[in-house]
Amino acid sequence: KAGVTQTPRYLIKTRGQQVTLSCSPISGHRSVSWYQQTPGQGLQFLFEYFSETQRNKGNFPGRFSGRQFSNSRSEMNVSTLELGDSALYLCASSPAYGSPAYEQYFGPGTRLTVT
Amino acid sequence: LAKTTQPISMDSYEGQEVNITCSHNNIATNDYITWYQQFPSQGPRFIIQGYKTKVTNEVASLFIPADRKSSTLSLPRVSLSDTAVYYCLVGDSGAGSYQLTFGKGTKLSVIP
Numbered sequence: 001k002a003g004v005t006q007t008p009r010y011l012i013k014t015r016g017q018q019v020t021l022s023c024s025p026i027s028g029h030r031s032v033s034w035y036q037q038t039p040g041q042g043l044q045f046l047f048e049y050f051s052e053t054q055r056n057k058g059n060f061p062g063r064f065s066g067r068q069f070s071n072s073r074s075e076m077n078v079s080t081l082e083l084g085d086s087a088l089y090l091c092a093s094s095p096a097y098g099s100p101a102y103e104q105y106f107g108p109g110t111r112l113t114v115t
Numbered sequence: 116l117a118k119t120t121q122p123i124s125m126d127s128y129e130g131q132e133v134n135i136t137c138s139h140n141n142i143a144t145n146d147y148i149t150w151y152q153q154f155p156s157q158g159p160r161f162i163i164q165g166y167k168t169k170v171t172n173e174v175a176s177l178f179i180p181a182d183r184k185s186s187t188l189s190l191p192r193v194s195l196s197d198t199a200v201y202y203c204l205v206g207d208s209g210a211g212s213y214q215l216t217f218g219k220g221t222k223l224s225v226i227p
Contacts, residue, residue, distance in 0.1 A: 004158070035217075042217060042218075042219045042220060043159070043202065043217040043220075044217075045216070045217070090158050090159075092158070092159075103149065103161050103164060104159075104161065105161070106151075106157075106158025106159050106160070107158050108156075108157060108158055109156075109157075109158055
């Protein structure tokens with residue numbers, strides 16, 4: 001079974017631009033979560049989608065948004081990029097969402113650099 | 116909001132048993148505790164998950180005391196390939212919505 005795939009793997013953008021990242025979950029998984037990872041803040045939860053609906057949201061500004069399609073693929077968008085948005089963005093899929101069992105399968109991530 | 120606390124780093128020699136403890140004082144009644152391993156430039160990988168007492172799989176054991184305010188990941192006989200960052204993960208429903216909280220992670224360095 002293929003793992004979680006993320007595209008693109010690397011991206012360089014300029015301040016003020018916007019970016020869209022894509023995630024394809026493991027076949028059969030309906031939950032997709034997004035995380036931002038930086039050296040200073042570690043892994044931070046952005047949001048989670050299940051059945052095309054955002055179920056949970058972390059403490060990020062409205063510039064960060066996402067959506068999920070009927071085939072469970074997900075995209076996240078960051079508008080008006082800031083230098084501080086430079087990070088590794090990780091996508092994780094799971095067959096279900098929420099407590100109690102929450103085993104997630106992570107993709108390799110998209111490395112975003114904002115200049 | 117639930118917070119998790121882990122040691123920032125640990126060193127161990129090959130062949131030793133390593134125990135990494137995570138504190139999670141405000142864990143919710145129905146939350147599970149999950150541990151992940153991450154190598155550089157890769158996404159985290161699931162290691163083990165538990166609710167109470169002890170759980171063991173082919174790579175690790177997880178010990179959870181009765182009050183569930185902490186958990187200890189035990190890696191038996193570590194090798195150089197176990198050098199990675201280990202994260203403790205619990206749910207967080209304190210703010211009215213459910214979200215996951217990763218700890219800062221523990222960087223384990225295995226020394227030959």
